[in-house]
Amino acid sequence: MAEKIRCSAITVAFMAMILLAATSVFSDDTIPVPADKAQVTTWFNANVKPLAERKDLDPPLVTAEKEKKVIKVMKDGSGDFTTITDAIKSIPAGNTKRVIVHIGGGVYNEKIKIERSKPFITLYGSPNNMPNLTFGGTAFHHGTVDSASLIVEPDYFVAANIIISNSAPRPDGKRAGAQALALRISGDKATFYNCKLFGFQDTLCDDKGKHFFKDCMIQGTVDFIFGSGKSIYLNTQLNVLGDSGMTVIAAQARVTDTNDIGYSFVHCEVTGTGTGTYLGRAWTAMPRVIYAYSTMSGIVNPEGWSDNMKPENDKTVYFGEYKNSGPGADPSKRAKFTKQLTEAEAKPYLTLGFIEGSKWLLPAPTL
Numbered sequence: 629m630a631e632k633i634r635c636s637a638i639t640v641a642f643m644a645m646i647l648l649a650a651t652s653v654f655s656d657d658t659i660p661v662p663a664d665k666a667q668v669t670t671w672f673n674a675n676v677k678p679l680a681e682r683k684d685l686d687p688p689l690v691t692a693e694k695e696k697k698v699i700k701v702m703k704d705g706s707g708d709f710t711t712i713t714d715a716i717k718s719i720p721a722g723n724t725k726r727v728i729v730h731i732g733g734g735v736y737n738e739k740i741k742i743e744r745s746k747p748f749i750t751l752y753g754s755p756n757n758m759p760n761l762t763f764g765g766t767a768f769h770h771g772t773v774d775s776a777s778l779i780v781e782p783d784y785f786v787a788a789n790i791i792i793s794n795s796a797p798r799p800d801g802k803r804a805g806a807q808a809l810a811l812r813i814s815g816d817k818a819t820f821y822n823c824k825l826f827g828f829q830d831t832l833c834d835d836k837g838k839h840f841f842k843d844c845m846i847q848g849t850v851d852f853i854f855g856s857g858k859s860i861y862l863n864t865q866l867n868v869l870g871d872s873g874m875t876v877i878a879a880q881a882r883v884t885d886t887n888d889i890g891y892s893f894v895h896c897e898v899t900g901t902g903t904g905t906y907l908g909r910a911w912t913a914m915p916r917v918i919y920a921y922s923t924m925s926g927i928v929n930p931e932g933w934s935d936n937m938k939p940e941n942d943k944t945v946y947f948g949e950y951k952n953s954g955p956g957a958d959p960s961k962r963a964k965f966t967k968q969l970t971e972a973e974a975k976p977y978l979t980l981g982f983i984e985g986s987k988w989l990l991p992a993p994t995l
């Protein structure tokens with residue numbers, strides 16, 4: 629009898645172990661994004677599981693997500709606030725809970741800054757009626773990186789279904805400091821789902837920290853994604869307004885060998901007007917930018933990339949391409965200092981491990 633009991637106790641313990649192993653699923657940081665775009669959603673859902681099925685998430689994030697609070701911004705007064713600024717003000721410094729700011733449709737003419745002390749904020753719009761956060765700040769009045777309509781400094785920020793634009797006029801090459809950002813993201817572990825960013829020069833300052841953009845659209849003219857972030861852009865349209873002046877998509881700002889940052893564009897779409905667009909340029913000496921499985925229209929300069937007319941940068945830049953397609957992706961005339969990556973070279977940029985997704989990346993919020 630005693631034997632039997634011990635036996636079944638062992639069996640039960642063993643079964644529990646199997647069950648535990650089967651249910652405590654994670655975000656997988658090692659399985660690369662598939663080459664077939666039709667498989668991306670399946671890949672994403674399999675590797676970025678909801679909170680309840682995760683085990684390696686940052687503990688403060690788990691705590692924050694367990695107690696969500698929704699506050700509503702409606703221009704007509706039917707919500708808790710009529711401006712986004714007031715909604716953000718209501719969130720205390722040292723915030724420890726996920727606060728979803730649900731923003732109704734319409735144009736919000738506000739210059740919004742979310743302070744470093746307010747982590748776990750989500751800005752959420754309805755996908756059918758996306759709010760337009762806009763302001764006309766320029767470098768002349770605010771300095772380049774503070775000209776953004778939305779400045780986000782805290783960690784664990786999420787935006788879904790939001791338009792962020794800068795309504796300052798397009799730089800004409802005469803007015804000083806005419807560059808005008810839509811968004812600056814300076815916090816770590818930030819996620820953007822289905823957001824649209826509109827500007828001209830310097831639309832997005834992807835400033836610092838690990839970031840994930842999915843199903844977004846980013847429009848601009850020159851250096852319109854720039855900074856020292858470490859980011860994956862998945863299934864995102866990069867739309868170039870290229871009818872006058874030089875056009876450049878990415879001006880990644882890596883400066884040393886040991887600086888573990890860079891931009892990875894995967895299954896993106898390079899579109900727009902004009903000709904001669906550079907996929908990236910060496911604004912600093914050691915930028916790291918790759919494009920994989922992306923489509924490129926004929927707007928792209930056949931050379932692909934710019935060393936910023938400094939031949940000494942040719943040895944230090946990391947500009948890579950992997951299995952892109954379309955008329956702009958032809959490798960035959962690419963500048964010598966660029967690389968067509970091997971599968972092994974591309975892999976680190978194709979997995980969520982690049983941004984340590986298993987610690988923080990969660991599926992898109994829904995309300």
Ligand SMILES: *[C@@H]1O[C@H](CO)[C@@H](O)[C@H](O)[C@H]1NC(C)=O
Pocket residue numbers: 735760762791793795826
């Ligand atoms: C956002 O609002 C600005 C200012 O009214 C406007 O210029 C811009 O076209 C709007 N963007 C979108 C996508 O609706």
